[in-house]
Amino acid sequence: MKLTILGCHSATPRTNTNPTSQVLEIKNRMFLIDCGEGTQVELRRNKIKFSRIKHIFISHLHGDHCFGLVGLISTFRLLGRDTDLHIYAPKGLKEVITLQLKLSDSWTNYNLYFHELTSKDSELIYEDDKVEVHTIPLDHRVYTNGFLFKEKIGERKLDMNAVLNHNIDVAYYRKLKQGFDVEDNNGNLIKNETVTKPPLKPKSYAFCSDTAYNESILPIIKNVDVLYHESTFLEKNEQLTEPTKHSTAKQAASIAKQANAGTLILGHYSTRYDDLSLFKQEASEIYSETIKLAKDGKQFNFE
Amino acid sequence: MKLTILGCHSATPRTNTNPTSQVLEIKNRMFLIDCGEGTQVELRRNKIKFSRIKHIFISHLHGDHCFGLVGLISTFRLLGRDTDLHIYAPKGLKEVITLQLKLSDSWTNYNLYFHELTSKDSELIYEDDKVEVHTIPLDHRVYTNGFLFKEKIGERKLDMNAVLNHNIDVAYYRKLKQGFDVEDNNGNLIKNETVTKPPLKPKSYAFCSDTAYNESILPIIKNVDVLYHESTFLEKNEQLTEPTKHSTAKQAASIAKQANAGTLILGHYSTRYDDLSLFKQEASEIYSETIKLAKDGKQFNFE
Numbered sequence: 001m002k003l004t005i006l007g008c009h010s011a012t013p014r015t016n017t018n019p020t021s022q023v024l025e026i027k028n029r030m031f032l033i034d035c036g037e038g039t040q041v042e043l044r045r046n047k048i049k050f051s052r053i054k055h056i057f058i059s060h061l062h063g064d065h066c067f068g069l070v071g072l073i074s075t076f077r078l079l080g081r082d083t084d085l086h087i088y089a090p091k092g093l094k095e096v097i098t099l100q101l102k103l104s105d106s107w108t109n110y111n112l113y114f115h116e117l118t119s120k121d122s123e124l125i126y127e128d129d130k131v132e133v134h135t136i137p138l139d140h141r142v143y144t145n146g147f148l149f150k151e152k153i154g155e156r157k158l159d160m161n162a163v164l165n166h167n168i169d170v171a172y173y174r175k176l177k178q179g180f181d182v183e184d185n186n187g188n189l190i191k192n193e194t195v196t197k198p199p200l201k202p203k204s205y206a207f208c209s210d211t212a213y214n215e216s217i218l219p220i221i222k223n224v225d226v227l228y229h230e231s232t233f234l235e236k237n238e239q240l241t242e243p244t245k246h247s248t249a250k251q252a253a254s255i256a257k258q259a260n261a262g263t264l265i266l267g268h269y270s271t272r273y274d275d276l277s278l279f280k281q282e283a284s285e286i287y288s289e290t291i292k293l294a295k296d297g298k299q300f301n302f303e
Numbered sequence: 304m305k306l307t308i309l310g311c312h313s314a315t316p317r318t319n320t321n322p323t324s325q326v327l328e329i330k331n332r333m334f335l336i337d338c339g340e341g342t343q344v345e346l347r348r349n350k351i352k353f354s355r356i357k358h359i360f361i362s363h364l365h366g367d368h369c370f371g372l373v374g375l376i377s378t379f380r381l382l383g384r385d386t387d388l389h390i391y392a393p394k395g396l397k398e399v400i401t402l403q404l405k406l407s408d409s410w411t412n413y414n415l416y417f418h419e420l421t422s423k424d425s426e427l428i429y430e431d432d433k434v435e436v437h438t439i440p441l442d443h444r445v446y447t448n449g450f451l452f453k454e455k456i457g458e459r460k461l462d463m464n465a466v467l468n469h470n471i472d473v474a475y476y477r478k479l480k481q482g483f484d485v486e487d488n489n490g491n492l493i494k495n496e497t498v499t500k501p502p503l504k505p506k507s508y509a510f511c512s513d514t515a516y517n518e519s520i521l522p523i524i525k526n527v528d529v530l531y532h533e534s535t536f537l538e539k540n541e542q543l544t545e546p547t548k549h550s551t552a553k554q555a556a557s558i559a560k561q562a563n564a565g566t567l568i569l570g571h572y573s574t575r576y577d578d579l580s581l582f583k584q585e586a587s588e589i590y591s592e593t594i595k596l597a598k599d600g601k602q603f604n605f606e
Contacts, residue, residue: 012378013341015348037374038316038341045318061406063377071340074366075315092406099402103364103395105445142408 001026001151001203001302003226006042008267008294010210010232010246011064013037018296019064020268022228023048024205026149027130032056033147033207039068040075046297050079055126057133058089059209060144066093070100077108084111088125088133090143091116117145122220130154136220138211140245146209148220151202162195203302206261209268212241213251218259226302227261228294230268231279237270246270249279253286263302267294304329304454304506304605306529309345311570311597313513313535313549314367316341321599322367323571325531326351327508329452330433335359336450336510342371343378349600353382358429360436361392362512363447369396373403380411387414391428391436393446394419420448425523433457439523441514443548449512451523454505465498506605509564512571515544516554521562529605530564531597533571534582540573549573552582556589566605570597 002025007018019036023043030052032039043050058066066089076085085108087093094114101107115125117135126133129152136146155177163176168190172182181192206221209230221227232246241247247255249266256264264287266279273279276293283291292300305328310321322339326346333355335342346353361369369392379388388411390396397417404410418428420438429436432455439449458480466479471493475485484495509524512533524530535549544550550558552569559567567590569582576582579596586594595603 011381013344013374015344037371038344041316041318041341061403062409063374063403063407067374067377067403068340071316071366071370074370078314090406092402096399096402096406099395099399100366100370103393103399103445104366106365142406 001205001226003205003228003265003300003302004046004048005267005294005296005298005300006039006046007036007296008269009296010268010270012271013064014271017271018042019067020059020209021068022207023053024149024207026203026205027151029128029131030054031133031149034059034065034209035067035069035072036064037067037071040072042296043072050076051081051083053085054083055086055088057147057207058087058093059138059146059207060140060142061090061092062142062210065210069093070097073097073101073108073112074104074106076110077106081108081110084113086113086115086126088115088117090145091118118143122148134220136206136208136217138208138217139214140210140212144210146207146211146217148204148206148224150204153202154199156192156196156199159195159197166190166195168195205302208255210246212245213247213255215255215258217255221255221259221261223260225262226265226300227256227259227263228265228267229255231266231283232268232270234273234278235282237272249283250286253283253291256283256289257287261289263290263292263300265292265294265300304508304529306508306531306568306603306605307349307351308570308597308599308601308603309342309349310339310599311572312599313571313573315574316367317574320574321345322370323362323512324371325510326356327452327510329506329508330454332431332434333357334436334452337362337368337512338370338372338375339367340370340374343375345599346375353379354384354386356388357386358389358391360450360510361390361396362441362449362510363443363445364393364395365445365513368513372396373400376400376404376411376415377407377409379413380409384411384413387416389416389418389429391418391420393448394421421446425451437523439509439511439520441511441520442517443513443515447513449510449514449520451507451509451527453507456505457502459495459499459502462498462500469493469498471498508605511558513549515548516550516558518558518561520558524558524562524564526563528565529568529603530559530562530566531568531570532558534569534586535571535573537576537581538585540575552586553589556586556594559586559592560590564592566593566595566603568595568597568603
């Protein structure tokens, strides 16, 4: 599981800071999360192959999370894309994008599917044989979802020494990986556990931005391996969190702690702060596990 | 008159090239022309004060000319702008921007005026005491206008030596600048020309992008001082100009020559070319006056 931060700053794009966008690579799938203005350029800068992006998740319709989407969709067309593109976003975005493409008298030469989100409860919105994605209803000024990406539990691993010692025919390997007991070449039943190892623990990633401090998300993100939680403000500006529906670094840390998360990644910093290390410092007063600061262009590997 | 190129490349924004946008400073007014994705960042990079932009002209609704507008409008709001903003653009953009602002549950805290363009004839769309702006109907795949910015003829300049020698009261200076004859302190009529000099020749700038070769614009841009004309292609790709409704450098040069323009600026280069000097070379085979190549971040002074 690998996370590339394309942008992690709040509000407007600037010469050295980008609005929210990130790429999660999980089980060889590549998911784009949010798409602020300039995202397509950051994808290029980070050498991410456009054609590998097949699913885009948009948290909410504030500009710093979605104004780059129509440009990316248009560029896909100019690059001759022919694979399907799926967009999971609050209801309304489809109307905007459709209108924009209509006005520019262009359409995509690939299939563009909008999955419009309206539910205030957590939903399974994507699933394949290895990964599933659930929404995380957040508390922001407009309808907003975070996203929980979960690897499915994989197959058991063959303990090849034990398999060979037990003289098991290769035809049974598939069954073994699926957890079944099998017979050896002499007709003896071999218990699965004696020749296989448990699958790797499935990894999970929760993206929670933008949101006020919101304990109701805890059951959804319980025990998540990596939590990206917005921390727009430092403690001294805590009074701004209520009107803006954002969080402080301490509040993000408190959510991480109560969720028993693994790594906490902070981001969505207000541009009023020069020294971002203070975010980590304040969060570490609450949360004793690993805390990382998101940074544009930074890649996190979780293996 | 000063022109700053924020972006001058066709199609998609890339790490080192920006889509179309430029700032024309004329008679102390600042006009933004086109607004591709990333324009607000380029404004910052070029240290252009956001508050000085009060009028934005959009040529057409292809993304590389307008996808940066909604972000700029939003940023104006975040920066606390309170001065009016006027947008001159093809009909349709107002609907998109309005929808986007509605979906993000935000509106501007300044007055936003859309002047929707639909006419296929050249129109006067802006006028104040010193400058006027006319549309230049262009020939592109969608409804497109170029823009002609013209200084109005200024006041006559006082020849202070002559004025003092003729013993003219200061109360008459205003009348002199306006071209009237006045009396000196002895009651003698002083012919205006003997104590004033003619006003500076008014300058003009024509922005013509995107467009196929189109002689019908010649009467509108006749004798323009500076002509920015798109040159998407080099001669070897001339066959692409008809389906795409773009121009070659030679075609741009031909328009400049027939219009008796002053300086010709080329831009809107297709990304297929590495060596941009070829554009100038091909244009110079047709046009013997000054030819400049637009470049992102380049400033042209026309004094």
